[in-house]
Amino acid sequence: MLLLRKLKRALSALLAVLVIIIIVLAVVAGVEAFLRTDTTVTSTTTSVASSVAASVSTSIAMSFTTSIATSTSVSTFVSASVSTVTEGSASINSTVLLAAEAECQAPGVTNCLTIESTISAANWTSSLLPAFYAEFPWANGKVTENTPSSTTFATSVEAAYNNHAVTADVLTGSPSIFFPVIQSGAVANYMSNMIAQLGYNASTYGPQYATASIEPTVLLYNPTYLRIHDIPIPTTWQNLTNPIYKGLITMQNPSMLASSGLELYWLSYNLGYTNTTWTSLMKGIAANDPIITTDPTISTADVYNGQAAIGVGIVYDDFTSVINNVTSGASPSNLAIDEQGQFAISPVSPLLVGVANGAPHQAMGRLMEDWLLSPPGQYALGLTAQVPLYQPIAFQLNELPPGLTIVNAVQDPAVETDSASWATLFNNLGL
Numbered sequence: 001m002l003l004l005r006k007l008k009r010a011l012s013a014l015l016a017v018l019v020i021i022i023i024v025l026a027v028v029a030g031v032e033a034f035l036r037t038d039t040t041v042t043s044t045t046t047s048v049a050s051s052v053a054a055s056v057s058t059s060i061a062m063s064f065t066t067s068i069a070t071s072t073s074v075s076t077f078v079s080a081s082v083s084t085v086t087e088g089s090a091s092i093n094s095t096v097l098l099a100a101e102a103e104c105q106a107p108g109v110t111n112c113l114t115i116e117s118t119i120s121a122a123n124w125t126s127s128l129l130p131a132f133y134a135e136f137p138w139a140n141g142k143v144t145e146n147t148p149s150s151t152t153f154a155t156s157v158e159a160a161y162n163n164h165a166v167t168a169d170v171l172t173g174s175p176s177i178f179f180p181v182i183q184s185g186a187v188a189n190y191m192s193n194m195i196a197q198l199g200y201n202a203s204t205y206g207p208q209y210a211t212a213s214i215e216p217t218v219l220l221y222n223p224t225y226l227r228i229h230d231i232p233i234p235t236t237w238q239n240l241t242n243p244i245y246k247g248l249i250t251m252q253n254p255s256m257l258a259s260s261g262l263e264l265y266w267l268s269y270n271l272g273y274t275n276t277t278w279t280s281l282m283k284g285i286a287a288n289d290p291i292i293t294t295d296p297t298i299s300t301a302d303v304y305n306g307q308a309a310i311g312v313g314i315v316y317d318d319f320t321s322v323i324n325n326v327t328s329g330a331s332p333s334n335l336a337i338d339e340q341g342q343f344a345i346s347p348v349s350p351l352l353v354g355v356a357n358g359a360p361h362q363a364m365g366r367l368m369e370d371w372l373l374s375p376p377g378q379y380a381l382g383l384t385a386q387v388p389l390y391q392p393i394a395f396q397l398n399e400l401p402p403g404l405t406i407v408n409a410v411q412d413p414a415v416e417t418d419s420a421s422w423a424t425l426f427n428n429l430g431l
Contacts, residue, residue: 092370093193099363104139113364115145116157116168116356118177123384131380132371139364153177154184157356161186166358169365172212172372175410176257178352179419182208188357190366194373203408204350204389212372213386214348216406217263219338220311220319222303224331231309235341237267240310241284250291250299251312254431255423259296259349260312262409264431265422266347270407279429286430297321304335315346316399317385339403347409351386 104112117124124145133140146168148156154177160166161184171178171187181187187208195205204211221233231248234240240249254261268278291308293299297318303311304322313319315337323332353372355365371377378388382397394400 090194090197090374092367092374096193096363096366096370100361100367101136101138103361103363104136104142109142111142111144112139112361113143113170113368114168114361115143115170115172115368116153117145117147117170117172118150118153118174119147119172119351119384119386121145121147123386127383128377128380131376132368135371135376136367150174150177154180157181157186158184161357164358166356167360168356169359169361170353170368171356172351172353174258175262175350175352176419178209178354182354186357187354188359188362188365190355190369192366192370192373194370198373198375198390200373200389201408203410209352209354210369210373211350211389212353212377213351213381214389214406215259215317215351216315216346216348216387216400216404217259217312217409218315218346218404219343220300220303220313221336221338222306222309222334223336224334225306225309229309233338233340234310235338235343237271237281237342238284241281241288243288245310246288247291248309249285249288249311250293250302250308252296252299253292253294254426256294257419257422259314260299261422261426262349263312263347264426266407266409271342271345282426282429282431290431292431300335301325305330306334314349315401315404316387321385337401339401344403344405345407346404347407348387349409350389 100112103109106112115124119128124147129143129145132143150173153173157168157171158181160168166186171181173181178187189207191205191207192210194200195210200210219234223233225231225248226233231244232239234242234245239245251260252258254264257265264282267273267281268275273281291299291302293302295318296313299308299311300313300318300322302308303313319335319337323335353369355362355369359365372381373389375390375393378390378393379397382388382393382399387399388394388397391400391406395402400406
Protein backbone atom coordinates (compact mmCIF):
# COMPACT_ATOMS: atom_id res chain seq x y z
CA MET A 1 0.00 0.00 0.00
CA LEU A 2 2.83 2.41 0.90
CA LEU A 3 4.75 1.74 -2.29
CA LEU A 4 1.60 2.25 -4.32
CA ARG A 5 0.97 5.54 -2.55
CA LYS A 6 4.46 6.76 -3.37
CA LEU A 7 3.97 5.82 -7.02
CA LYS A 8 0.59 7.56 -7.19
CA ARG A 9 1.95 10.75 -5.67
CA ALA A 10 4.98 10.77 -7.93
CA LEU A 11 2.77 10.06 -10.89
CA SER A 12 0.26 12.81 -10.07
CA ALA A 13 3.02 15.35 -9.43
CA LEU A 14 5.12 14.64 -12.52
CA LEU A 15 2.74 13.24 -15.11
CA ALA A 16 -0.56 15.13 -14.99
CA VAL A 17 -1.55 13.75 -18.36
CA LEU A 18 -0.99 10.22 -17.07
CA VAL A 19 -3.24 10.97 -14.13
CA ILE A 20 -5.95 12.03 -16.54
CA ILE A 21 -5.65 8.76 -18.44
CA ILE A 22 -5.84 6.76 -15.24
CA ILE A 23 -8.90 8.66 -14.10
CA VAL A 24 -10.73 7.95 -17.34
CA LEU A 25 -9.78 4.26 -17.35
CA ALA A 26 -9.67 3.42 -13.69
CA VAL A 27 -12.67 4.88 -11.90
CA VAL A 28 -15.35 2.55 -10.63
CA ALA A 29 -18.95 3.67 -10.50
CA GLY A 30 -22.02 1.99 -9.07
CA VAL A 31 -25.25 2.57 -7.27
CA GLU A 32 -24.60 0.77 -3.97
CA ALA A 33 -24.64 2.82 -0.78
CA PHE A 34 -21.00 3.05 0.15
CA LEU A 35 -21.14 3.30 3.89
CA ARG A 36 -22.70 -0.17 4.19
CA THR A 37 -20.50 -2.47 6.19
CA ASP A 38 -21.00 -5.37 3.80
CA THR A 39 -19.62 -3.56 0.74
CA THR A 40 -17.03 -5.68 -1.09
CA VAL A 41 -15.23 -5.43 -4.37
CA THR A 42 -14.53 -8.65 -6.30
CA SER A 43 -12.10 -8.39 -9.17
CA THR A 44 -10.52 -10.62 -11.80
CA THR A 45 -7.52 -9.96 -13.99
CA THR A 46 -8.09 -9.33 -17.66
CA SER A 47 -6.70 -7.05 -20.38
CA VAL A 48 -7.80 -3.66 -21.59
CA ALA A 49 -10.37 -4.35 -24.29
CA SER A 50 -11.76 -0.91 -24.92
CA SER A 51 -11.44 2.75 -24.00
CA VAL A 52 -14.02 4.84 -22.17
CA ALA A 53 -15.69 7.63 -24.10
CA ALA A 54 -16.84 10.84 -22.45
CA SER A 55 -18.59 13.91 -23.78
CA VAL A 56 -17.67 16.96 -21.73
CA SER A 57 -19.52 19.54 -23.80
CA THR A 58 -22.94 18.59 -22.51
CA SER A 59 -22.33 16.15 -19.66
CA ILE A 60 -19.80 13.81 -18.14
CA ALA A 61 -21.97 10.76 -18.60
CA MET A 62 -19.44 7.98 -18.58
CA SER A 63 -19.46 4.21 -18.27
CA PHE A 64 -16.62 2.92 -16.15
CA THR A 65 -15.93 -0.72 -16.96
CA THR A 66 -12.26 -1.02 -16.05
CA SER A 67 -9.95 0.01 -13.25
CA ILE A 68 -6.21 -0.07 -12.93
CA ALA A 69 -4.96 -2.99 -10.87
CA THR A 70 -2.37 -2.66 -8.13
CA SER A 71 1.03 -2.19 -9.72
CA THR A 72 4.53 -2.49 -8.34
CA SER A 73 6.40 -0.11 -10.60
CA VAL A 74 5.81 3.02 -12.63
CA SER A 75 6.46 1.11 -15.84
CA THR A 76 3.58 -1.29 -15.14
CA PHE A 77 1.19 1.27 -13.64
CA VAL A 78 -0.58 1.79 -16.94
CA SER A 79 -0.02 -1.67 -18.33
CA ALA A 80 -2.67 -3.97 -19.71
CA SER A 81 -3.46 -5.40 -16.26
CA VAL A 82 -6.81 -4.17 -15.06
CA SER A 83 -9.64 -5.36 -12.85
CA THR A 84 -13.17 -5.76 -14.12
CA VAL A 85 -15.83 -4.48 -11.76
CA THR A 86 -19.52 -3.72 -11.74
CA GLU A 87 -20.41 -1.38 -14.58
CA GLY A 88 -22.18 1.83 -13.73
CA SER A 89 -22.63 5.41 -14.89
CA ALA A 90 -23.07 8.84 -13.41
CA SER A 91 -24.00 12.11 -15.13
CA ILE A 92 -23.70 15.66 -13.87
CA ASN A 93 -26.96 17.57 -14.19
CA SER A 94 -26.95 19.16 -17.64
CA THR A 95 -28.58 22.36 -16.36
CA VAL A 96 -25.78 22.85 -13.84
CA LEU A 97 -23.14 22.02 -16.43
CA LEU A 98 -24.44 24.39 -19.09
CA ALA A 99 -24.90 27.23 -16.58
CA ALA A 100 -21.38 26.69 -15.25
CA GLU A 101 -19.89 26.73 -18.74
CA ALA A 102 -21.77 29.94 -19.50
CA GLU A 103 -20.39 31.58 -16.33
CA CYS A 104 -16.87 30.52 -17.23
CA GLN A 105 -16.98 31.52 -20.88
CA ALA A 106 -18.72 34.86 -20.43
CA PRO A 107 -16.84 37.73 -22.13
CA GLY A 108 -14.02 39.12 -20.02
CA VAL A 109 -14.16 36.40 -17.34
CA THR A 110 -10.67 35.40 -16.20
CA ASN A 111 -11.70 33.65 -12.99
CA CYS A 112 -14.94 31.67 -12.81
CA LEU A 113 -14.38 29.49 -9.75
CA THR A 114 -12.83 30.28 -6.39
CA ILE A 115 -12.31 27.41 -3.96
CA GLU A 116 -11.93 27.95 -0.21
CA SER A 117 -10.53 24.66 1.05
CA THR A 118 -8.49 23.00 3.77
CA ILE A 119 -7.16 20.57 1.15
CA SER A 120 -3.59 21.63 0.49
CA ALA A 121 -2.72 23.77 -2.52
CA ALA A 122 -0.23 21.08 -3.58
CA ASN A 123 -3.01 18.48 -3.80
CA TRP A 124 -5.23 20.81 -5.80
CA THR A 125 -2.37 21.55 -8.19
CA SER A 126 -1.00 18.03 -8.61
CA SER A 127 -4.18 15.97 -8.78
CA LEU A 128 -7.55 17.64 -8.37
CA LEU A 129 -7.37 20.54 -10.80
CA PRO A 130 -5.69 18.61 -13.65
CA ALA A 131 -8.48 16.03 -13.41
CA PHE A 132 -11.14 18.74 -13.22
CA TYR A 133 -9.73 20.47 -16.30
CA ALA A 134 -9.72 17.15 -18.15
CA GLU A 135 -13.49 17.02 -17.69
CA PHE A 136 -14.12 20.71 -18.25
CA PRO A 137 -11.31 22.16 -20.40
CA TRP A 138 -13.12 25.48 -20.78
CA ALA A 139 -12.37 26.16 -17.08
CA ASN A 140 -8.62 25.66 -17.47
CA GLY A 141 -6.70 28.58 -16.00
CA LYS A 142 -9.83 30.20 -14.58
CA VAL A 143 -9.86 28.54 -11.15
CA THR A 144 -8.38 29.96 -7.96
CA GLU A 145 -7.90 27.91 -4.81
CA ASN A 146 -7.40 29.48 -1.39
CA THR A 147 -6.17 27.19 1.38
CA PRO A 148 -6.60 28.95 4.74
CA SER A 149 -5.61 27.19 7.94
CA SER A 150 -8.28 25.40 9.95
CA THR A 151 -8.06 28.15 12.58
CA THR A 152 -8.91 30.96 10.13
CA PHE A 153 -11.26 29.15 7.74
CA ALA A 154 -14.54 29.75 9.59
CA THR A 155 -13.85 33.34 10.59
CA SER A 156 -12.79 34.40 7.10
CA VAL A 157 -15.76 32.74 5.38
CA GLU A 158 -18.24 34.12 7.91
CA ALA A 159 -16.76 37.62 7.71
CA ALA A 160 -17.04 37.66 3.91
CA TYR A 161 -20.67 36.54 4.11
CA ASN A 162 -21.63 39.04 6.82
CA ASN A 163 -19.95 41.90 4.92
CA HIS A 164 -21.64 40.95 1.63
CA ALA A 165 -18.20 40.43 0.13
CA VAL A 166 -18.27 36.75 -0.78
CA THR A 167 -15.57 35.72 -3.24
CA ALA A 168 -15.58 31.95 -2.72
CA ASP A 169 -17.85 29.73 -4.81
CA VAL A 170 -17.31 26.36 -3.15
CA LEU A 171 -16.12 25.45 0.35
CA THR A 172 -14.53 22.31 1.79
CA GLY A 173 -13.53 21.59 5.37
CA SER A 174 -13.85 19.30 8.38
CA PRO A 175 -17.06 19.30 10.47
CA SER A 176 -15.47 21.27 13.30
CA ILE A 177 -14.96 24.28 11.03
CA PHE A 178 -17.73 23.65 8.50
CA PHE A 179 -20.72 23.35 10.81
CA PRO A 180 -20.18 26.78 12.41
CA VAL A 181 -20.03 28.23 8.90
CA ILE A 182 -23.33 26.54 8.08
CA GLN A 183 -24.88 27.96 11.26
CA SER A 184 -23.78 31.45 10.25
CA GLY A 185 -25.77 31.17 7.00
CA ALA A 186 -22.67 31.26 4.80
CA VAL A 187 -23.44 27.95 3.02
CA ALA A 188 -26.25 27.69 0.46
CA ASN A 189 -28.76 24.84 0.23
CA TYR A 190 -27.80 22.50 -2.60
CA MET A 191 -28.43 18.80 -3.22
CA SER A 192 -26.10 17.30 -5.80
CA ASN A 193 -27.64 14.82 -8.22
CA MET A 194 -24.65 12.57 -7.56
CA ILE A 195 -26.16 11.71 -4.18
CA ALA A 196 -29.07 9.82 -5.72
CA GLN A 197 -27.15 8.41 -8.67
CA LEU A 198 -24.37 6.87 -6.61
CA GLY A 199 -26.51 5.87 -3.64
CA TYR A 200 -24.80 8.04 -1.05
CA ASN A 201 -25.89 7.18 2.47
CA ALA A 202 -28.29 9.66 4.10
CA SER A 203 -25.86 10.19 6.98
CA THR A 204 -23.28 11.63 4.59
CA TYR A 205 -25.11 14.75 3.44
CA GLY A 206 -27.48 17.48 4.53
CA PRO A 207 -29.25 20.45 2.97
CA GLN A 208 -26.07 22.54 2.89
CA TYR A 209 -23.28 19.97 2.60
CA ALA A 210 -22.16 16.61 1.28
CA THR A 211 -19.28 14.39 2.34
CA ALA A 212 -16.49 14.32 -0.23
CA SER A 213 -13.97 12.10 1.56
CA ILE A 214 -13.44 10.41 4.89
CA GLU A 215 -10.79 10.02 7.57
CA PRO A 216 -11.29 6.61 9.23
CA THR A 217 -10.11 6.81 12.83
CA VAL A 218 -8.41 3.73 14.23
CA LEU A 219 -6.25 2.56 17.10
CA LEU A 220 -2.58 2.67 16.16
CA TYR A 221 0.08 0.95 18.20
CA ASN A 222 3.82 0.35 18.31
CA PRO A 223 4.21 -3.46 18.30
CA THR A 224 7.93 -3.23 19.04
CA TYR A 225 7.38 -1.13 22.18
CA LEU A 226 4.51 -3.28 23.43
CA ARG A 227 6.45 -6.50 22.90
CA ILE A 228 9.60 -5.28 24.64
CA HIS A 229 7.63 -4.00 27.64
CA ASP A 230 5.24 -6.97 27.70
CA ILE A 231 2.18 -4.69 27.34
CA PRO A 232 -0.96 -6.13 25.69
CA ILE A 233 -2.66 -4.59 22.67
CA PRO A 234 -5.96 -3.06 23.90
CA THR A 235 -9.11 -4.44 22.30
CA THR A 236 -11.75 -2.26 24.03
CA TRP A 237 -12.00 1.40 24.89
CA GLN A 238 -12.28 0.45 28.54
CA ASN A 239 -8.81 -1.12 28.28
CA LEU A 240 -7.38 2.38 27.81
CA THR A 241 -8.27 3.22 31.43
CA ASN A 242 -5.81 0.53 32.61
CA PRO A 243 -2.90 2.19 34.48
CA ILE A 244 -0.51 0.05 32.43
CA TYR A 245 -1.03 2.58 29.62
CA LYS A 246 -0.35 5.63 31.76
CA GLY A 247 1.64 8.15 29.74
CA LEU A 248 1.65 5.87 26.69
CA ILE A 249 -1.50 7.07 24.88
CA THR A 250 -1.58 9.91 22.39
CA MET A 251 -4.35 11.59 20.40
CA GLN A 252 -5.27 14.85 18.72
CA ASN A 253 -6.93 17.32 21.09
CA PRO A 254 -10.54 16.02 21.29
CA SER A 255 -11.91 19.53 21.83
CA MET A 256 -11.01 20.28 18.19
CA LEU A 257 -13.79 17.81 17.22
CA ALA A 258 -11.67 16.46 14.40
CA SER A 259 -10.45 12.86 14.11
CA SER A 260 -10.07 11.65 17.72
CA GLY A 261 -12.65 14.12 19.05
CA LEU A 262 -15.32 12.83 16.68
CA GLU A 263 -14.45 9.24 17.57
CA LEU A 264 -14.88 9.96 21.30
CA TYR A 265 -18.07 11.85 20.47
CA TRP A 266 -19.31 8.83 18.49
CA LEU A 267 -18.69 6.62 21.53
CA SER A 268 -21.17 8.68 23.56
CA TYR A 269 -23.97 7.35 21.34
CA ASN A 270 -22.72 3.84 20.63
CA LEU A 271 -21.39 0.59 22.10
CA GLY A 272 -23.98 0.76 24.85
CA TYR A 273 -22.55 3.74 26.71
CA THR A 274 -24.85 5.91 28.82
CA ASN A 275 -23.98 9.46 29.82
CA THR A 276 -22.61 8.18 33.11
CA THR A 277 -20.54 5.32 31.73
CA TRP A 278 -19.21 7.45 28.85
CA THR A 279 -18.16 10.22 31.24
CA SER A 280 -16.46 7.64 33.46
CA LEU A 281 -14.61 6.25 30.43
CA MET A 282 -13.39 9.70 29.37
CA LYS A 283 -12.18 10.47 32.90
CA GLY A 284 -10.44 7.11 33.06
CA ILE A 285 -8.57 7.78 29.82
CA ALA A 286 -7.71 11.31 31.00
CA ALA A 287 -6.33 9.85 34.26
CA ASN A 288 -3.74 7.99 32.19
CA ASP A 289 -2.25 11.35 31.12
CA PRO A 290 -2.56 10.97 27.33
CA ILE A 291 -0.21 12.99 25.15
CA ILE A 292 -2.51 15.55 23.52
CA THR A 293 -1.37 16.95 20.17
CA THR A 294 -2.71 19.45 17.67
CA ASP A 295 -2.67 17.05 14.72
CA PRO A 296 -3.16 13.29 14.26
CA THR A 297 0.03 13.16 12.23
CA ILE A 298 1.97 14.25 15.32
CA SER A 299 0.28 11.56 17.41
CA THR A 300 1.05 8.93 14.79
CA ALA A 301 4.69 10.03 14.65
CA ASP A 302 4.87 9.74 18.46
CA VAL A 303 3.72 6.12 18.22
CA TYR A 304 6.02 5.42 15.28
CA ASN A 305 9.07 6.78 17.09
CA GLY A 306 8.29 5.19 20.44
CA GLN A 307 7.34 8.39 22.26
CA ALA A 308 3.96 6.73 22.86
CA ALA A 309 2.76 3.15 22.52
CA ILE A 310 -0.91 3.64 21.66
CA GLY A 311 -2.47 6.32 19.46
CA VAL A 312 -5.85 7.36 18.13
CA GLY A 313 -5.15 8.31 14.53
CA ILE A 314 -6.31 8.33 10.93
CA VAL A 315 -5.83 5.11 9.06
CA TYR A 316 -4.50 6.58 5.84
CA ASP A 317 -3.55 10.26 5.79
CA ASP A 318 -1.35 10.50 8.87
CA PHE A 319 -0.39 6.82 8.82
CA THR A 320 1.17 6.93 5.35
CA SER A 321 2.64 10.41 5.71
CA VAL A 322 4.54 9.28 8.81
CA ILE A 323 5.67 6.01 7.23
CA ASN A 324 6.81 7.85 4.10
CA ASN A 325 8.87 10.31 6.12
CA VAL A 326 12.19 8.53 5.71
CA THR A 327 14.02 11.19 7.74
CA SER A 328 12.35 9.90 10.92
CA GLY A 329 14.77 6.97 11.06
CA ALA A 330 12.16 4.66 12.59
CA SER A 331 11.25 1.24 11.24
CA PRO A 332 7.88 0.73 9.51
CA SER A 333 7.40 -2.28 11.79
CA ASN A 334 6.95 0.21 14.64
CA LEU A 335 3.46 1.16 13.50
CA ALA A 336 0.43 -1.07 13.14
CA ILE A 337 -3.36 -0.73 12.90
CA ASP A 338 -5.49 -2.63 15.40
CA GLU A 339 -8.59 -4.33 13.99
CA GLN A 340 -9.54 -6.29 17.08
CA GLY A 341 -12.61 -5.99 19.27
CA GLN A 342 -14.19 -2.55 19.45
CA PHE A 343 -11.38 -1.02 17.43
CA ALA A 344 -12.46 -2.93 14.33
CA ILE A 345 -15.25 -0.33 14.13
CA SER A 346 -13.88 2.83 12.56
CA PRO A 347 -15.91 6.06 12.86
CA VAL A 348 -14.99 8.35 10.02
CA SER A 349 -14.43 12.09 10.14
CA PRO A 350 -15.80 13.56 6.91
CA LEU A 351 -14.41 16.24 4.65
CA LEU A 352 -17.46 18.33 3.77
CA VAL A 353 -18.17 20.31 0.61
CA GLY A 354 -20.79 22.98 0.04
CA VAL A 355 -21.63 25.94 -2.19
CA ALA A 356 -20.97 29.37 -0.70
CA ASN A 357 -24.08 31.44 -0.04
CA GLY A 358 -23.87 34.54 -2.23
CA ALA A 359 -21.17 32.97 -4.42
CA PRO A 360 -20.41 35.07 -7.50
CA HIS A 361 -20.40 31.88 -9.59
CA GLN A 362 -23.12 29.68 -8.10
CA ALA A 363 -23.25 27.27 -11.03
CA MET A 364 -19.49 26.69 -10.96
CA GLY A 365 -19.67 26.11 -7.22
CA ARG A 366 -22.36 23.49 -7.78
CA LEU A 367 -20.37 21.92 -10.60
CA MET A 368 -17.31 21.52 -8.38
CA GLU A 369 -19.39 19.92 -5.62
CA ASP A 370 -20.96 17.55 -8.15
CA TRP A 371 -17.57 16.67 -9.57
CA LEU A 372 -15.95 15.98 -6.19
CA LEU A 373 -18.76 13.52 -5.47
CA SER A 374 -18.55 11.92 -8.93
CA PRO A 375 -16.36 8.89 -9.73
CA PRO A 376 -13.63 10.98 -11.44
CA GLY A 377 -13.55 13.42 -8.52
CA GLN A 378 -13.47 10.59 -6.00
CA TYR A 379 -10.57 8.99 -7.81
CA ALA A 380 -8.68 12.28 -7.97
CA LEU A 381 -9.25 12.75 -4.22
CA GLY A 382 -7.84 9.26 -3.73
CA LEU A 383 -4.60 10.35 -5.37
CA THR A 384 -4.14 12.90 -2.59
CA ALA A 385 -4.11 12.45 1.19
CA GLN A 386 -7.88 11.87 1.15
CA VAL A 387 -9.77 8.57 1.40
CA PRO A 388 -12.64 8.56 -1.14
CA LEU A 389 -16.08 8.24 0.38
CA TYR A 390 -17.10 5.91 -2.42
CA GLN A 391 -15.85 2.59 -1.08
CA PRO A 392 -15.23 0.74 -4.37
CA ILE A 393 -12.68 3.40 -5.30
CA ALA A 394 -11.19 3.47 -1.78
CA PHE A 395 -10.66 -0.29 -1.90
CA GLN A 396 -9.35 -0.11 -5.46
CA LEU A 397 -6.69 2.36 -4.30
CA ASN A 398 -5.90 0.25 -1.22
CA GLU A 399 -6.82 3.08 1.11
CA LEU A 400 -9.13 1.12 3.42
CA PRO A 401 -7.96 -1.95 5.34
CA PRO A 402 -10.49 -4.69 4.52
CA GLY A 403 -11.00 -5.67 8.17
CA LEU A 404 -12.50 -2.36 9.29
CA THR A 405 -16.20 -1.67 9.70
CA ILE A 406 -16.77 1.90 8.53
CA VAL A 407 -19.40 4.00 10.33
CA ASN A 408 -20.19 7.70 10.24
CA ALA A 409 -18.92 9.55 13.33
CA VAL A 410 -21.52 12.32 12.94
CA GLN A 411 -24.68 10.44 13.94
CA ASP A 412 -26.43 13.12 15.95
CA PRO A 413 -27.01 16.79 15.05
CA ALA A 414 -25.72 17.90 18.46
CA VAL A 415 -22.15 18.08 17.22
CA GLU A 416 -23.31 20.25 14.33
CA THR A 417 -25.46 22.69 16.27
CA ASP A 418 -23.59 22.83 19.57
CA SER A 419 -19.96 22.08 18.79
CA ALA A 420 -18.75 24.68 21.31
CA SER A 421 -20.43 22.82 24.18
CA TRP A 422 -18.80 19.57 23.15
CA ALA A 423 -15.40 21.25 22.98
CA THR A 424 -15.94 22.65 26.46
CA LEU A 425 -17.04 19.23 27.74
CA PHE A 426 -13.86 17.55 26.53
CA ASN A 427 -11.79 20.26 28.19
CA ASN A 428 -13.67 19.83 31.46
CA LEU A 429 -13.09 16.06 31.32
CA GLY A 430 -9.37 16.68 31.21
CA LEU A 431 -8.83 15.75 27.58
